[in-house]
Amino acid sequence: MNAPADPHFAARIRASFGRQKAMALIGASLSSVAPGAVEITLPFRDDLTQQKGFVHGGIIGMIADTACGYAAYSLMPADSSLVTVEYKINILAPGTSSLTARGEVVKAGRTLTVARAEVYARDGRHVATMQQTLMMLAGTPDHPE
Amino acid sequence: MNAPADPHFAARIRASFGRQKAMALIGASLSSVAPGAVEITLPFRDDLTQQKGFVHGGIIGMIADTACGYAAYSLMPADSSLVTVEYKINILAPGTSSLTARGEVVKAGRTLTVARAEVYARDGRHVATMQQTLMMLAGTPDHPE
Amino acid sequence: MNAPADPHFAARIRASFGRQKAMALIGASLSSVAPGAVEITLPFRDDLTQQKGFVHGGIIGMIADTACGYAAYSLMPADSSLVTVEYKINILAPGTSSLTARGEVVKAGRTLTVARAEVYARDGRHVATMQQTLMMLAGTPDHPE
Amino acid sequence: MNAPADPHFAARIRASFGRQKAMALIGASLSSVAPGAVEITLPFRDDLTQQKGFVHGGIIGMIADTACGYAAYSLMPADSSLVTVEYKINILAPGTSSLTARGEVVKAGRTLTVARAEVYARDGRHVATMQQTLMMLAGTPDHPE
Numbered sequence: 001m002n003a004p005a006d007p008h009f010a011a012r013i014r015a016s017f018g019r020q021k022a023m024a025l026i027g028a029s030l031s032s033v034a035p036g037a038v039e040i041t042l043p044f045r046d047d048l049t050q051q052k053g054f055v056h057g058g059i060i061g062m063i064a065d066t067a068c069g070y071a072a073y074s075l076m077p078a079d080s081s082l083v084t085v086e087y088k089i090n091i092l093a094p095g096t097s098s099l100t101a102r103g104e105v106v107k108a109g110r111t112l113t114v115a116r117a118e119v120y121a122r123d124g125r126h127v128a129t130m131q132q133t134l135m136m137l138a139g140t141p142d143h144p145e
Numbered sequence: 146m147n148a149p150a151d152p153h154f155a156a157r158i159r160a161s162f163g164r165q166k167a168m169a170l171i172g173a174s175l176s177s178v179a180p181g182a183v184e185i186t187l188p189f190r191d192d193l194t195q196q197k198g199f200v201h202g203g204i205i206g207m208i209a210d211t212a213c214g215y216a217a218y219s220l221m222p223a224d225s226s227l228v229t230v231e232y233k234i235n236i237l238a239p240g241t242s243s244l245t246a247r248g249e250v251v252k253a254g255r256t257l258t259v260a261r262a263e264v265y266a267r268d269g270r271h272v273a274t275m276q277q278t279l280m281m282l283a284g285t286p287d288h289p290e
Numbered sequence: 291m292n293a294p295a296d297p298h299f300a301a302r303i304r305a306s307f308g309r310q311k312a313m314a315l316i317g318a319s320l321s322s323v324a325p326g327a328v329e330i331t332l333p334f335r336d337d338l339t340q341q342k343g344f345v346h347g348g349i350i351g352m353i354a355d356t357a358c359g360y361a362a363y364s365l366m367p368a369d370s371s372l373v374t375v376e377y378k379i380n381i382l383a384p385g386t387s388s389l390t391a392r393g394e395v396v397k398a399g400r401t402l403t404v405a406r407a408e409v410y411a412r413d414g415r416h417v418a419t420m421q422q423t424l425m426m427l428a429g430t431p432d433h434p435e
Numbered sequence: 436m437n438a439p440a441d442p443h444f445a446a447r448i449r450a451s452f453g454r455q456k457a458m459a460l461i462g463a464s465l466s467s468v469a470p471g472a473v474e475i476t477l478p479f480r481d482d483l484t485q486q487k488g489f490v491h492g493g494i495i496g497m498i499a500d501t502a503c504g505y506a507a508y509s510l511m512p513a514d515s516s517l518v519t520v521e522y523k524i525n526i527l528a529p530g531t532s533s534l535t536a537r538g539e540v541v542k543a544g545r546t547l548t549v550a551r552a553e554v555y556a557r558d559g560r561h562v563a564t565m566q567q568t569l570m571m572l573a574g575t576p577d578h579p580e
Binding site: 306307309310311312313314315316336337338339340341342343345346347348349351352353354355356371373374375376377378379380381384432433434435 | 451452454455456457458459460461481482483484485486487488490491492493494496497498499500501516518519520521522523524525526529577578579580
């Protein structure tokens with residue numbers, strides 16, 4: 001059911017991720033790309049923390065947002081791009097170590113896709129859960145215009 | 146109705162914000178602190194962008210999350226700290242310039258506070274809107290334990 | 291800025307609301323219709339309550355959802371209809387009396403509209419706040435096909 | 436991991452559901468109760484529909500909200516009650532037939548529980564997905580005071 005429209009989806013996503021300077025800034029990397037499921041890994045770094053020394057909730061949101069986005073993008077045509085419409089995240093536990101965000105497509109519609117991400121710590125702790133809506137932009141490039 | 150429990154709330158928030166290394170990483174600063182309303186400003190920087198050259202949606206979430214959190218924290222007692230329970234953000238327009246996130250308390254409850262943030266671009270464009278839930282932790286320090 | 295595309299928007303919304311059998315079931319009525327802002331009133335009834343005797347949170351969601359939807363619909367062309375993409379609601383206080391949900395458009399886009407609703411009790415208490423995303427369906431009828 | 440604190444959780448939930456007059460109004464019934472997972476079934480009825488003849492999105496929210504709530508409540512002590520803090524729902528497809536909402540606990544914390552619900556139509560179509568936050572009220576009765 002989650003068949004990619006573009007057989008080269010993985011290369012397309014790796015190239016797109018490579019253009020995300022914000023991901024480089026926080027040290028996140030793309031650890032897995034499959035049709036409808038993408039994983040992003042974030043090593044713990046002191047400069048990612050909030051006032052209590054935990055990974056900032058907004059940074060947890062950044063990797064979950066990006067994992068959902070690329071999970072959705074993996075099923076879209078090669079000549080499309082996408083925008084995040086909205087997301088909602090529950091922080092379940094403080095981020096005290098390296099984190100992995102796994103995004104998965106819940107429903108891929110013609111215009112809108114709904115995705116979900118689960119963020120886990122290295123020790124298996126469930127750190128956050130996200131529900132997200134994305135919109136496909138047909139025939140628009142996925143790079144600066 | 147939004148009377149701060151701690152007369153020194155502004156100094157407490159400025160000190161807490163100063164411990165947020167993630168805010169320093171992205172170059173965000175605290176531009177206004179009032180009872181129940183806090184503003185954070187983020188100059189545009191190339192290394193904050195996603196693949197299309199716009200400010201990453203997760204970074205927009207970071208400043209809105211932080212603005213809501215400190216708006217809530219401004220009304221809490223001096224010996225408390227707080228955690229983000231969850232937030233939901235709609236991205237309304239691409240972030241192509243400096244951004245300001247204004248967080249405001251909607252309802253300050255005994256345990257839970259609901260806050261909202263609006264993010265605007267320098268040219269007045271409405272970039273994002275957030276609704277957030279926070280939980281007060283009575284008698285716990287707002288710094289690394 | 292919130293100019294209606296259809297001068298007969300108010301009559302169109304009243305007719306659409308009249309087809310909502312679920313609104314009749316719970317006894318809700320359309321108390322105000324303006325461009326980008328719609329109000330729905332719900333008298334308290336014992337058969338709308340949950341196990342503690344308060345108005346069911348889902349019913350609070352129903353009137354807020356409908357108020358947001360018609361606020362968005364008021365700005366859309368006469369030959370369109372719309373679907374709710376998603377909504378997020380915080381319950382701020384128990385519903386123990388008649389309720390009014392006021393929906394307002396935050397951003398009316400070409401395809402997507404973001405709206406918000408505030409639900410108040412008769413005594414002025416703030417009972418709930420909602421943030422919602424809607425999608426316009428151009429050239430589709432707003433009645434059973 | 437989801438061991439119920441109260442061995443009589445199922446009877447407690449059935450009694451609480453029986454006090455929900457709003458569930459009787461819409462014709463919903465409790466079709467399954469297990470530790471951390473509760474299912475609610477809603478037969479299609481004409482008086483539950485919106486202007487296009489589909490089950491009202493707010494009514495889909497009602498059964499998903501209730502399924503999440505009782506999934507959370509199944510793991511709580513006998514002398515507690517709970518309140519819905521907030522929920523977020525994506526409508527994935529129109530509700531054109533009987534619906535089943537399955538609520539499951541994602542994380543049961545000391546004060547807050549995060550749950551999720553999936554709503555399916557009789558033909559297997561995925562109709563909605565919800566993410567919810569609930570708060571336990573220790574030592575408070577789950578009935579009108």
